[in-house]
Amino acid sequence: MTSKKGKHISIRLQEKEKSDVSHFTSMPEEDKEKIKKLVFLLDRFCISDAAYHEFTMVHDDLPRSYLLIQCKNELNKMVEIERLPGNVPGAMINLNSEIEKLLERHAVKHNDVSDIKIKFSGDGTKVSRISNFVIFSISNMSINGSLSFQEQQTFAIVECSETYDNLKKCCKPIFDQFNSVLSKKEWHIGEKTLNVEYFVSADMKFIQMLLGLCGATGEYACPWCKVDKEGRSDLTRPWDYYHNPSIGRNIEDMLDGNFKKSFGCKHMPLISLPVNHYVPDELHLMLRITDVLLRNLIDDAKEMDGDSKYVNDTTDSGEVIFEKAKLWLEHFLEIGTLYSRKGYNLHNVTPYMHCLVYHVPFFATHFGPLKMFSGQGLEKNNDIVKQIHQKKCNKWDSAVSALVARKRLEFGHTNNLERGKRAYEKSSDWWTNDLKNSRSVKRRLMLEEISEADIDNKSSVDFTNMADHELKLYLKSNGVNTKLRKREKLLSLILSLNV
Ligand SMILES: [Zn+2]
Numbered sequence: 001m002t003s004k005k006g007k008h009i010s011i012r013l014q015e016k017e018k019s020d021v022s023h024f025t026s027m028p029e030e031d032k033e034k035i036k037k038l039v040f041l042l043d044r045f046c047i048s049d050a051a052y053h054e055f056t057m058v059h060d061d062l063p064r065s066y067l068l069i070q071c072k073n074e075l076n077k078m079v080e081i082e083r084l085p086g087n088v089p090g091a092m093i094n095l096n097s098e099i100e101k102l103l104e105r106h107a108v109k110h111n112d113v114s115d116i117k118i119k120f121s122g123d124g125t126k127v128s129r130i131s132n133f134v135i136f137s138i139s140n141m142s143i144n145g146s147l148s149f150q151e152q153q154t155f156a157i158v159e160c161s162e163t164y165d166n167l168k169k170c171c172k173p174i175f176d177q178f179n180s181v182l183s184k185k186e187w188h189i190g191e192k193t194l195n196v197e198y199f200v201s202a203d204m205k206f207i208q209m210l211l212g213l214c215g216a217t218g219e220y221a222c223p224w225c226k227v228d229k230e231g232r233s234d235l236t237r238p239w240d241y242y243h244n245p246s247i248g249r250n251i252e253d254m255l256d257g258n259f260k261k262s263f264g265c266k267h268m269p270l271i272s273l274p275v276n277h278y279v280p281d282e283l284h285l286m287l288r289i290t291d292v293l294l295r296n297l298i299d300d301a302k303e304m305d306g307d308s309k310y311v312n313d314t315t316d317s318g319e320v321i322f323e324k325a326k327l328w329l330e331h332f333l334e335i336g337t338l339y340s341r342k343g344y345n346l347h348n349v350t351p352y353m354h355c356l357v358y359h360v361p362f363f364a365t366h367f368g369p370l371k372m373f374s375g376q377g378l379e380k381n382n383d384i385v386k387q388i389h390q391k392k393c394n395k396w397d398s399a400v401s402a403l404v405a406r407k408r409l410e411f412g413h414t415n416n417l418e419r420g421k422r423a424y425e426k427s428s429d430w431w432t433n434d435l436k437n438s439r440s441v442k443r444r445l446m447l448e449e450i451s452e453a454d455i456d457n458k459s460s461v462d463f464t465n466m467a468d469h470e471l472k473l474y475l476k477s478n479g480v481n482t483k484l485r486k487r488e489k490l491l492s493l494i495l496s497l498n499v
Contacts, residue, residue, distance in 0.1 A: 024070035035063055035071045037419075040412035042068070043405055046391035072408070079407045081400055084158055086170035089399035092136075092156035093407070095177040100189070102140055102153055103196075105414065107189045110143055114192065117141040119199045119373065120178060121152075121281070122206055124162035125382040127389040133402070134158045134167070135385055136174060141199070141372045149380035150413045154406045157385065157399045164209050164267050175270045182273060199277050201373040203284035204351060211254065211275070212267030220264030221351040224275055224359050225249060232354040233346035235330060239322035242358040249275045279363055280355055281375035318365035325357045384409070463494055 024035060042052055053065040080097075084090030099118065106116060122136045136156040156174050160166040167175075187194045200210065207223045208215060215221065219228050225242040226249060242248060254269050329349070336344030363373075385402055394401040412418060463471065471490045475482055478497060484490055 024067050024074060027067070031063075032071070033417075035067055036075070036412075036415075037417045038063065039068055039071050039075065039408065040417040043388075043392070043409050043412070046387050048392060075408050075411060076404050078411070079404060081403065082173065083400070084156070084170050084173060086160070086166070088158065088160045088166075088170055089397060090156070090158035090160070090170050091400040091403045092174055093403070095138075095155055095174070095181055098138060098153055098155045099181065099196075100187070102138060103187050103189045103194055106140055106143070107192055107194070113142055114194050115142065116194050116196045117199060117367070117372070118196055119201050121201050121375065121378050122210070123202060123375070123378055123382060124206070125386060127159075127386045131159055131389075131398070132161045133382075133385060133389065133399070134160060134162055134171070135378075135382060136171075137378065137381060139377065149377040149384065150410075152377050152381045153410060154381060154385070154403065157403045157406075159399050162206070162209065164212060164270075167209060167270060168267070171270075179272050182271075197277075198273060199279055199367075199373070200271065200273055201279045201281045201375065203281055203375065204355070207278050207280065210271055211249075211269045211278070212265060214264045214266050216351050218264050222354055222359075223249070223278060224355070226263045227354060227358075229347070232351070233333070233349040235326050235357070237358070239319050239358070239361055243276065243362050251275050276362070276366070279367065279373045280352075280359070281373050281378070282371060284375060285352055285356060285360070318361035321364055322357065322361040325360065329353055329357055381406075463491055 024032065027035070038052075041047070042049070049065060049069060052062075052068065056062045056065050079093055081091050081093060084092055102118070103116065106113070117140070119139050119141045120136070121139070122134060124132055124134045127133050134157070135154060137152045137154040139151050139153065156171070158166075158170050160170050182198055185196060187196055200207070202210070204216060204223065208221070211223050213221070213223060220226055221229075222232070222242075225247050227242060227247070249263070251269060251272060251274050254265055255272055332344055332353075333346065333349075334344075336346075336348070367373075385406055388405045389398060389402050392401075392405060463474075466474070468485075468487055468490065471487070471494065472482070475490070475494065475497075480493070480497065482490070482493065484493065
């Protein structure tokens with residue numbers, strides 16, 4: 001048949017054969033695709049299998065829930081999960097194969113770019129009151145849009161708190177694999193040879209932990225150089241001073257077992273990557289610095305906001321960025337010296353600020369704008385994993401089920417199971433008039449109801465039974481502060497209010 005608009009319509013007259021489809025694998029491709037989309041939606045919005053089962057009970061036309069579970073199992077087979085040691089739930093996927101996947105995708109989409117920067121990121125996130133996940137992921141920084149969480153490929157989830165000992169014990173296979181990958185600079189994907197450079201991006205706490213350093217409050221807290229607490233506020237140094245071999249940290253020294261554990265080095269670094277390939281993530285850098293400012297309650301925050309965008313996108317040379325950052329820090333300190341305000345003194349210069357002035361210019365010069373290292377996608381990823389954990393996970397095997405669910409989502413994103421946006425035209429009349437009117441009517445009605453209820457409330461209060469201080473409180477809640485003490489006067493005042 002053909003419709004009026006010329007669209008072909010076919011009508012199947014025979015009964016729907018339900019018994020025919022007994023297993024997901026024996027379904028026709030077209031139906032399989034639909035089931036996959038459903039599974040993706042359930043994962044995306046954290047709908048449990050049980051909830052979906054109830055839907056199918058109400059509505060006969062929905063695919064049966066066992067088909068979805070079978071589909072899910074098929075998808076799960078595509079990822080090979082390895083368990084992590086230590087008596088905490090932990091799961092990972094082979095890093096080598098994950099990088100291969102990432103590069104394959106890159107080779108298809110961006111055939112012309114053969115120099116690739118791969119970012120390895122780790123972050124801890126609280127998923128419930130008592131449990132904490134450490135999530136590891138990789139992403140491709142050489143393409144635009146690597147900021148989005150869809151580009152984050154999660155490859156390991158461990159349920160433990162963020163400490164050096166925990167990471168060393170539970171994540172050993174992760175670091176072993178990463179260290180062996182580091183030496184592989186060339187990857188052969190199909191006929192192409194891709195040159196890969198590796199980076200680690202995380203917040204400063206995580207970087208310090210990966211390097212085996214003491215925390216941010218230590219004397220030598222900077223992960224990139226051996227500056228001490230006092231030296232941090234010294235702004236007379238040239239812009240690349242702290243990247244000199246004499247004062248910069250050196251990973252070979254730190255990895256050497258005989259190296260004297262000084263300058264804040266407490267443990268062996270977990271990853272043998274040169275220190276200047278650890279990059280602070282721009283999001284945390286800005287958050288930490290504006291934190292200090294907020295605490296001091298100044299209006300500079302606005303200016304700072306402008307600055308953060310500046311560091312993100314700028315293509316200025318290292319020296320120019322350095323001059324601007326230095327000027328900002330000088331202003332910051334001036335508030336302390338000129339106006340003798342607390343919180344702007346030399347000891348308030350945090351490792352983050354030192355990093356902004358003396359290390360960010362270096363990174364921007366060598367690796368391009370800091371935006372590439374943004375942790376925004378990562379944070380979003382954390383949120384998603386948290387959601388999965390809270391709403392959809394098997395709590396007994398939390399890490400594995402969260403990782404598998406996350407992988408199914410990634411599969412959905414890369415295989416276009418997501419619904420395209422529907423073309424939509426705003427009917428302007430509704431937006432400008434109807435919506436506004438209906439909202440204001442709703443608001444008015446609500447306020448009316450509230451005030452009516454309020455009057456009832458007032459009249460039902462029996463003032464004669466109230467104690468003096470209660471009368472005063474009542475007056476105060478009505479905006480009247482009084483020094484009256486006599487009960488009679490208080491009562492008459494209240495009565496005059498109600499009239
Ligand atoms: Zn430093």
